[in-house]
Amino acid sequence: MPNSIVLIGPMAVGKTTLGLELARQLGRDFIDSDQQIENQHGKIAEIFASRGEAWFRQVEARCVAQLLAQSKPFVLSLGGGAVLDTGTQQLLSAHTVVYLSASSDHVRARLLRSTNRPLLQSEDPVARWEKLLKDRACVYQRLADLTLEIEDHKASELARLIIDQLSRTVQGESNE
């Protein structure tokens, strides 16, 4: 797996948690785009409140482009909406993209206990999450080299599954 592995998917599916575990199992560096933006510009909820979503998206696209320009392969977890940027979509084609897919049932408890996601500030965060997923699912699917249903697996098991499935793909390609 010579290029970077990029985890995409909707909020709360476990991109950050699993990305860290995947990087640990592969002995690679790990970076999370939301964390990177927060280190540079402060809390995402405050950015949305003070500068608006459009400004956040510009910063996010620039941050992701800088990260993907690194020559050493690493594991990158993207914010849930980062894939909407067409420049980011183009850059992702040079990397291995893993879509973490989930039904709302599998993330319901996580959504209900979180208070820091500006796009889910609503009386019904689960319905908001479902609507965002409906709008974005085709983008996630189109960009993905591998799609993984998180179901009730532990992060360590999901990381192992990703490594196994990606190694099989690489093996298959070298046998062609």
Ligand SMILES: Nc1ncnc2c1ncn2[C@@H]1O[C@H](COP(=O)(O)OP(=O)(O)OP(=O)(O)O)[C@@H](O)[C@H]1O
């Ligand atoms: N496989 C798992 N099993 C149980 N809990 C998990 C698993 N993966 C993540 N979690 C928990 O779910 C919550 C959301 O996980 P995480 O922050 O990794 O998701 P995310 O996709 O990065 O979300 P965000 O859109 O906010 O970036 C966290 O509390 C995390 O501990």
Ligand SMILES: O=C(O)C1=C[C@@H](O)[C@@H](O)[C@H](O)C1
């Ligand atoms: O799905 C989204 O649009 C977002 C997801 C989070 O990771 C953050 O990037 C932010 O809250 C926006």
Ligand SMILES: [Mg+2]
């Ligand atoms: Mg995250």
